[in-house]
Amino acid sequence: MRIDVLTLFPDMFEGVFGASILGKARDKGLVRLSAVNFREYSTNKHGQVDDTPYGGGGGMVLKPEPIFAAVEDLLRRKEAETPQTEAAAEDDTVPTPAPPRIVLLCPQGETFTQRKAEEFAREEHLIFICGHYEGYDERIRTGLVTDEISIGDYVLTGGELPAMVMIDSTVRLLPGVLGNENSAVTDSFSTGLLEYPHYTRPTEFRGMQVPDILLSGHHANIEAWRRRESLRRTLQRRPELLDRLELNKQESKWLDE
Numbered sequence: 215m216r217i218d219v220l221t222l223f224p225d226m227f228e229g230v231f232g233a234s235i236l237g238k239a240r241d242k243g244l245v246r247l248s249a250v251n252f253r254e255y256s257t258n259k260h261g262q263v264d265d266t267p268y269g270g271g272g273g274m275v276l277k278p279e280p281i282f283a284a285v286e287d288l289l290r291r292k293e294a295e296t297p298q299t300e301a302a303a304e305d306d307t308v309p310t311p312a313p314p315r316i317v318l319l320c321p322q323g324e325t326f327t328q329r330k331a332e333e334f335a336r337e338e339h340l341i342f343i344c345g346h347y348e349g350y351d352e353r354i355r356t357g358l359v360t361d362e363i364s365i366g367d368y369v370l371t372g373g374e375l376p377a378m379v380m381i382d383s384t385v386r387l388l389p390g391v392l393g394n395e396n397s398a399v400t401d402s403f404s405t406g407l408l409e410y411p412h413y414t415r416p417t418e419f420r421g422m423q424v425p426d427i428l429l430s431g432h433h434a435n436i437e438a439w440r441r442r443e444s445l446r447r448t449l450q451r452r453p454e455l456l457d458r459l460e461l462n463k464q465e466s467k468w469l470d471e
């Protein structure tokens with residue numbers, strides 16, 4: 215997978231792209247990550263990328279030219295790196311590269327969820343556009359982007375932190391990124407439920423005990439306990455998640471207890 219971020223603050227991404235699981239995924243060649251300063255694509259000698267809104271009013275609006283130029287340059291470079299030979303173009307068995315998802319970060323967008331992370335993880339190429347201004351010229355929305363995404367109902371100073379959130383949650387789903395493949399499968403939300411409680415050594419800590427069942431070695435009973443705890447925790451904390459699930463008789467009974 216390839217992920218490019220267009221931002222006025224590419225330095226913000228250095229630590230995130232190089233550290234921990236993202237850093238390892240990059241070192242293993244599972245993802246290619248880059249942050250590009252779209253100010254380099256300003257058509258103005260002062261490097262201006264925003265302007266006052268037509269019709270008046272406060273704030274500044276991100277101009278369309280630098281954003282379109284930066285995306286077009288990215289795509290040109292990508293094509294130059296992977297030239298389509300004539301033979302490959304004619305050969306039906308060689309897949310043509312999928313067009314990138316071009317994602318605009320903004321509070322008006324669709325709310326990001328685990329489902330969206332799973333959808334993004336199936337893409338070959340993601341481009342995130344991070345603004346730092348009052349708004350985006352509407353033509354960026356209508357003429358360039360494929361998705362508008364928000365990470366929640368609050369307003370941040372820019373799209374950089376939301377882009378990092380989305381990149382982190384997407385990359386950890388790529389095959390080979392997490393050591394234990396199961397850990398993404400049992401995550402909160404992947405199953406549609408919140409995760410069950412975890413314990414490790416010691417069996418007793420400051421008077422707090424590990425539940426006996428986890429020490430029993432009885433795998434079927436442990437699985438059933440985990441499922442029940444997941445369901446109960448979801449009922450307590452996020453009951454609306456249960457509306458989307460089909461529960462069997464036993465599971466419905468657990469919730470009534």
Ligand code: ADE
Binds near residue numbers: 366367371
């Ligand atoms: N830019 C500013 N606030 C944002 C949010 N909540 N989500 C995505 N992008 C944003």
